[in-house]
Amino acid sequence: MTESGFTEAAAIILAAIFTGNILLHYFLGMCSFLACSREISTAAGLGLAVTFVTVATAPINWLIYNCLLAPFNLTHLWLLAFITVIAGFVQVLEMVVERVSPTLYSALGIFLPLITVNCAILGASLFAIIRGYNVWQCLLYSLGAGLGWMLAIVLMAGLRRRMQYADMPAAFAGVASAMVIAAIMALAFMGLGGVIEMKLALSK
Amino acid sequence: MIVWSCIVLGCIGGVLSAAIIVCRRFLADYGLCAIDVNSGGRTLDVAGGQTLLEALRSAEVFLPSGCGSRASCGLCKVRLTDGGGAVLATERPLLTQGDIRGGIRLACQVRIRGPIAIELPPDLLAVRLYRARLESAGMLTHDTRRLTFALDEPLEFHPGQYVQASIPTPDGPVFRAYSISGSSADKKRIELIVRLVAGGAGSTYLHRLAVGGQMDFAGPYGQFRLSDDPESELICVAGGCGLAPVKCIVEHLLSARPQARCRLFVGAKDSRDVMLMGFFGGLAGRHPDFSYVYSLSNPRAGPADWAGRTGMIHHAVAHELAPGGGRQAFICGPEPMIAAVTRVLIEKGLSRADIYADRFEAARTWTPAG
Missing domain, CATH: 3.10.20.30 (Beta-grasp domain)
Known part of the structure; x- marks a missing residue:
């Protein structure tokens, strides 16, 4: 890979993790983010499952869009097609993981049915198409998006754990404080925006 | 255009369905x-x-x-x-x-x-499924129904035990636990007292079940056993619908040993929730060593027709009960009430081993204490 290619790949992954974090910047996958961020181990397991499914489904969806929908001029069907692919893929994946690796299944398996309808996964597939990525860039972007989602939920779980010992007004405890924490985290992540733009400008 | 849309979507769906069917057949089959x-x-x-x-x-x-x-x-x-x-x-x-x-x-x-x-x-190995038919039913309070079922075969149970009702739902049967409230003398009949819980699958179904309707029960479950010591005094404390197993225990005890000493404490929210007061009044008339106390925790929420005791039920127990050990206690009700009453009973000299608690919550969180 040439140096500019490497920089571009790094920029796509880093931007997907930090500045354009699918959770904190686009607010996708919020429901499971708020519901499953009480324990770090649960959050990490769910994050891993989301990353796994995102990386696996985004290239499939990219191929379906570019090899099936676009040639037949049926791009308006993309939402339906992508949702079907993700839901079906998760079903198959659950059975394969259960059979092949009981250890992996006990760590990820219970989260798989939960993430069938996770909007972050659909979002990653859609963004990769909208931004006109090729299949490799799509793969990198989906990896970054999944890792970014995982990073956000694990950080959130750590923060919420500390918040349990905080002396907080009753009305503010729970989801209310979690929303404010998410907002502050989003601000912090956006602060990294300049770094990646600078890196891209320097490489040109 | 529409034809092509259908064909392409059909292809995607078909490929995925085929993959799922193949996986089900070869991967999810464990023999x-x-x-x-x-x-x-x-x-x-x-x-x-x-x-x-x-x-x-x-x-x-x-x-x-x-x-x-x-x-x-x-x-x-x-x-x-x-x-x-x-x-x-x-x-x-x-x-x-x-x-x-x-x-x-x-x-x-x-x-x-x-x-x-x-x-x-x-x-648990003795538990089996019984087919039952609703024989009679009536409302005890505005939201609590008493149901009597006739069983296909006699059910041997101890007072204080419960059955699991098989509730048909669109996703297949779900099981909900209900204490047996009727006398244990009639083995072919069970009586349940069911309070309607908003959105509850079991209570909604049982409240709508018409007389003559069929129902399946698995049972009996629960470990409570009445003390065999004829001198032992029994203290029963019930909160709300927790009165169901208590009724069965008291009825059984007094029919087996008419001279048995038994104190009953019943907690309810307001006067609309008071049930079976006439029944226990009748028992107290026939059995001089049986007495009961009803106490309302929030009398002002209902009609102002209550002349009896008010306050939380554990205060009534603390006030009415004399200290002393050698007694057995059965508590049935919500978790905080059980905790408060257990504390009071231990202060009164009962040992923890003689206190049996049965948590009585809405179906989702229902657990028996052991």
Whole structure:
């Protein structure tokens, strides 16, 4: 890979993790983010499952869009097609993981049915198409998006754990404080925006 | 255009469905698996791939279960001595460290993928399914219904035990626990007292069930046993619908030993929730050593026609009960009430071993105490 290619790949992954974090910047996958961020181990397991499914489904969806929908001029069907692919893929994946690796299944398996309808996964597939990525860039972007989602939920779980010992007004405890924490985290992540733009400008 | 849309979507759906069917056929098929019960006491051959709870149910072993396999009630705890895989994250909130070390698992979460060995108490092996017909029903209060079922075969139970009603739902039957409130003398009849819980699958179904309607029950469950000592005094404390098993216990005790000493404390929210006062009044008239106290925790929420005691039920117990040990207590009601009453009873000199508590909550969180 040439140096500019490497920089571009790094920029796509880093931007997907930090500045354009699918959770904190686009607010996708919020429901499971708020519901499953009480324990770090649960959050990490769910994050891993989301990353796994995102990386696996985004290239499939990219191929379906570019090899099936676009040639037949049926791009308006993309939402339906992508949702079907993700839901079906998760079903198959659950059975394969259960059979092949009981250890992996006990760590990820219970989260798989939960993430069938996770909007972050659909979002990653859609963004990769909208931004006109090729299949490799799509793969990198989906990896970054999944890792970014995982990073956000694990950080959130750590923060919420500390918040349990905080002396907080009753009305503010729970989801209310979690929303404010998410907002502050989003601000912090956006602060990294300049770094990646600078890196891209320097490489040109 | 529309034709092509249908064809392309059909192709995607078809490929995925085919993949799922192939996986189901070849990956999710675990063949027949053997469940060894109580180290060789009994061997059950069940289809693999299902949960332990479903497998046992198909082999007519009925574990208690109150939440419809959602891993939220913890009733289906069972000891695994071999097989079953690692403890899942869904089970951890309901298991203590001691449980995990001792091999206790939730049967509704353990999936059978190979031979497995479990231990079951003999009581549970005696549990079976009964077919029942609703014989009569009537409202006890504005939201509580008393139902009497005629059973197809006699059910042997101890007062204080409960049954699991099989409630038909669109997703298949779910089981809900209800205490038996009728006398244990009539083995072919069970009486339940059911309070309507908003959105509750079991209570809604039982409140709508018409006389003559069919219903399946598994039972009996529960470990409470009345003391055999004729000198022992029984103290019963019931909160709300927790009166159901208490009624059965008191009725049984007084018919077996008319001179038995028994104190009953009943807590209700307001005067609309008071039930069975006339029934206990009649018992007190016939049995001089039986007395009862009703206390309303929030009398102002209902009509102002209450002249009796008010306040939380544990205050009534603290006020009315004389200190002394050698007595047995049965408490049935919501968790905070049980905690408060247990504290008062221990202060009064009862030993913890003589206090039996039965948590009586809405179906999702219902758990029996042991």
